[in-house]
Amino acid sequence: MTLPLQPFGLRSTAVEHRWRPTAIASPILQRLLLSCLASLLSSAPLMAQPIPAVTNSASPWCKLVPSFSDPYGENQDWAALERIIAQGGDLNQSCLIFPNQPVFLLHYLLETNQEQLVQRLIDQGVNVQVKDRDGNTSLHVLRSSENIGRSLIQKGVPVNAKNSNFGNTPLHEVYYDRTAGVTALLLENGAQVDARNLEQKTPLHLAAEIGKAEIVEVLIRNGADVNARSSNNSTPLHYGISHGAVTRLLLQAGANPMLQSDSGEAPIHSPNLAPASLQLLINQGVDINLPAYEGKTPLHIHGQPPYTNASAQSDLVKLLLANGAQVDARDAKGQTPLYGANFESAQQMIAANANLNSQDLEGSTLLHYVALRPDLAAKLVPLLLSKKARLDLKDNQGRTVLDLARQQHSNPVVNLLERHIANQADPSGISPLSDLQLEIRYLQQQLNAKNWVTADAETRRLLTKELDLYSPNASTSSLDLIRSIDQAWIQASSGRFGLSVQAKLWREALAKHPNNNEAAVNALRDRLGWKMLKPRPNDDFISSDWLNESELNRIMQEAIDKKNRTGRDHSRKGIGSVEEKTRLGNRKWRHKSPVRC
Structure with missing residues (x-):
């Protein structure tokens, strides 16, 4: 479950979704936020737990609270608090520092x-046995003073009491500035070293998680189980793997690095794995190709984004490859670590002779996969092509990577692939095609095959790469590109269709209506067949007598279908008919300057 608390400085740990304070200065504020979180996650209403009677009027301590401009800051008037304590009165009363949060x-x-x-x-004589609304005793909130800890224990504060929100004992509370000395004091006075909280975590799990190596050492010295399992079967090593010093202590104490959690993760699979910890695992003889969830190996996992520390990720991949990681290992989907790898990791794997033409269970190669990832394609496609990745391989649906890129309207990938294909060495000795020839090569193929609908869509793609269809002046495409597209259409249609055909018709319309631009536009509309045969009942944003794009597409397809049945052309108006719609952006362009060639 994802919780929207990160703006308040909370984060989720790697192995289990346990929220920890990281960026809030005050320990009390951290505890109060965690208390709110625990209450929200519980099935009981917030006020179901017994809360001490609260008032800010009776106790001198409570009266002082409103004067704190920052109750949790470092510059409090401690002298004022000392005077209040000296005066006596009710010092056992809880007071509101924040609404509904008595302290x-x-x-x-x-x-x-x-x-x-x-x-x-x-x-x-203050009551040392008081508990807050979450069942925390004074030993739970004790930080670094061993002397105070002894006083509290001597006065009978229980060392194994569990709070109600997490089920933690005082020994579990290793956060903030809790010291190894206080931990040792609790153990000396009967604290259970392997006590379990609600998530079945021991104090060692929590100390390892936040990298408290000194506390980890004290717990191990006092017999903590280094292979204890939490509720999802994670060990302290799963939690401490992001800290090299903690990993070393746990391994030296006999932690088993091959134990896997319920999700199949061993410590080597952890997304928080530190390079220093990986080296320790390798030295320990861990299986570097151990599969985890969905059959993913460590190389699958650590080659993929996102990683906040790119240097650490590069070091992990380098270490794995140098120590025998199988670069072509397949996961449950049949994909190798290259699938989904970021560019830097992919470079490392390719340098290690990864198979670029491997196909997964869907028949997709890495190029198929990258074609759907524009964020990777710009860098990775040229790299793969330079390494002789094959473009002729088809997936289970019979699609090459170029087919897939066109289907997904991935223009940058289409252009990269077409340029590469056209510029391959030609046995006939013909020189590589120019960039402009490459641009319209696919369009020419479709026109020559009389695939008018596909050619229409490709024309739009070519023009809209550069054309701002919403600009007051749409004539922003390369003039050479416009002329090449125009000539391709004219040649394929025997002069019936083309941008220059429309330009000619527009000039004729202007000549008939030199002083009335609206009449000229309507004349062109009628000549091209863009007028409704029957007006719409109600005007829309286009106007009642203009065909919209879907209507033009339908009419064009009907004409093509009828031609296929009868062998005769039934498209409207002959020259510059409805097939020409996309050359003007598939829109009524009465407020645009027409393309002039």
Whole structure:
């Protein structure tokens, strides 16, 4: 489940979706946000748990709260709090710092590491057994003071109490500035080293996850199970694999690097894998080709974006290839690591002799795959073509990569492929085609085959690559390209269709109506067959007597179908008939300057 909390500084861990504070300065604010999250995720309403009576009127501590411009900042008036403690009064009352978020003075001072003030509170007889709304005791919120920890334990605060939101014991609370010394103190006083929280995580899971190597070492020294499984069967090594020092400690203590989680991931598959940790795993003899979910090997996983640290990703791929990763291993879809790899990773795999013509279970090659990825195509297609990747291979639907690119209207890929095909060495010695010849090569093929609809669509594609159809002046395409398209149509249609044909008809219409542009436009419309035979009942945005694009397409197709049946041409108006619509952008262009050739 994805939770919209990242703007508040929360992130999800790699192995399980457990949210951790990363960017909020105050420990208390972090705890309060986590409390809200736990309440939202629970089935019980927010107010179902018992909450102490709260008021900001009775206690001197509560009265001071509104004067805090920043309750969790570093520049509080600690002297004022000290005076309040000295005055006595009700120091056990929870006070509202944020709405519906009561905080005890004892917890507040523990969270902010005010050791002297905490000791003054204890000396004043404050109730050290209080729990907040999430069941956190004073030992849960204890940070770094071993002396205060001893005082709390001596006064009977339980070392194995679990809070209600995560089921954590004080030993689980390794976050913020919790020290190894406090961890050791809890263990010395009976804390269960392998206590489980609601996710079946032990304190070692959590300490490994956030890279607290000193705490990890203390836990291991006190007998923590280095292969303990969480609720999704992840071990501490799964969580600590992003930290080289933690990985080293766990492996030295006997952590099994081959254990896989419910999703089939071993630590080597983790997207948070650090290069230093990978080297340690390799030294340990881990199977570098171990398949995970969907049969993906480590090379499949670590060659793919997104990675925030490109250097680390490059190092991972380099290490894998240098240590025997199978560059052509296939996953459950029959795809090799090259499929989906980013450009830098692909370069490394190609240099390692990856098979560029491998076909997956759908018959698609890497080129087929890249043709659907414009973000990769600009760099990867030229690289693959330079390495002799084959263009003639067809997928299970009988499509070559060029067929697929055209079908997907991927103009940049189409142009790259056509240019490459046309410029291959010709046995006859004919020189490579010019760029302009390449541009219209496919159009000429369709015109020669009398595939008018396909030729019509290709003409639009060629023009709209450069043509701003919404500009007041649409004549922005290359003049050479326009002339080449025009000549191709004229030759294929024996002079009936072409841009110059329309230009000629437009000049004739202007000559008949030199002082009335609207009448000239309507005359051209009528000559081309763009007028409704029967007016629409209601005017639309085009106007009631103009055919729209879908109507023009339908009429054109009907004419083509009828010609195929009868052998006679039934398209409207002969010269410059409805097939010409796309040469003017498939739109009524009465407010555009016509193309002039």
